[in-house]
Amino acid sequence: MNNDLLIKNASYLNVAEGRYEQGDIKVSGGSITQIGSELKADGETIIDARNKFVLPGLIDCHVHVTAATADLGQLGEWSPNYAAFNTAKLMGEMLDRGFTTVRDAAGADFGIHDAQAEGLLRGPRLFFGGKALSQTGGHADPRPRGRDAYDAGSCCPHIGRLADGVDAVRQAARDELRKGAHHIKIMAGGGVASPTDRIDSTQYSLSEIEAAVEEATAANRYVTAHAYTGRAINRALRAGVRGIEHGNLLDDESLELFKEFNAFLTMNLVTYWALEREGRKFGLSQENWEKVAAVLDGGYEALGKAHEAGINLAYGSDLLGGMQVHQAKEFTVRAKIMPAIDVIRSATTTAAALLQREGELGTIAVGAHGDFVITSEDPLKDLTVLAESRLDYVIQGGAVVKAGTATDA
Missing domain, CATH: 2.30.40.10 (Urease, subunit C, domain 1)
Known part of the structure; x- marks a missing residue:
């Protein structure tokens, strides 16, 4: 070529x-x-x-290249080879939409990264964090209430891994960094696509979050955290987390902390637009679908407040399964709130700053x-x-x- x-x-x-x-x-x-x-x-x-x-x-800072279904619990049942072929298809389509670089926010590993870098896989340049770290019963715990056994070994394409306690979190962070992670992703609050947690919950103790931050910092990497509510966001930022994913229910204190720590917010409103319309068709359970309304309306308000406050806003889509075809629609979703140039900056210069690649991307x-x-x-x-x-x-x-x-x- x-x-x-x-x-x-x-x-x-x-x-x-x-x-x-x-x-x-x-x-x-x-x-x-x-x-x-x-x-x-x-x-x-x-x-x-x-x-x-x-x-x-263009740069999308929140994708899941392995998530070919919205039923994330099912990923662990797939053959890794089957998941890889789905990933290749999804990444090729991302490139066709103009996204020449993406950051995977849980699920991708060094194998996908290396395959793309070596030209074996057609797709965007990939920044990955490996498996997200989650507490038991947290956002990356795929088990329904009736299942106790959990197996998320490296053979299985789950997006996360469980780690409870400071020592376990420290070991898990070190392990993902050992495998080449560009960042560490933690689940610091409840989510839409998980079976047993509530959106308004906080997850991980402060000492556990600080352990992940300490390990990432030692490796010249950073931690980004899944969090919706002001309570979850604020404790994560105070503990040294550099990026927040979602942030739909942030509060005024959140805005002050983002500014104080020069942190980044990667919102992804298009995913809730798509989940509301198509989520059940692509595997989202009825129970999880009912969580969508709680974060959709708040997201528009939060985006407006964050933009007005001058927060570092990075572009993210966070779409799952067949809904990934809507990846670029986040541009017009944000354009309802932000000037076009600022939306473009979120997918270019601000995204590059988040990836620690200013001047390169x-x-x-x-x-x-x-x-x-x-x-x-x-x-x-x-x-x-x-x-x-x-x-x-x-x-x-x-x-x-x-x-x-x-x-x-």
């Missing part, structure tokens, strides 16, 4: 400044090497972007990865261009990985 590319006559988005700039962009060896006027071709693939709009490749600059989406319509004026994946080109590391408008988003 040719990773040398010259994009001529580009109107490319300076995301930080919120405006388009003009020029040619040269990519060599997968990275941007030159930006200027009338650059000369030297054997590269050439794309004429005249009258088009060039954006950095989410930007068009010399030294950055040669990841782009090219459209015929201006996303700053109409975000449905991205939400409906009306993309002329998707480019990853200088290689054209898709040409032509998508029709299945």
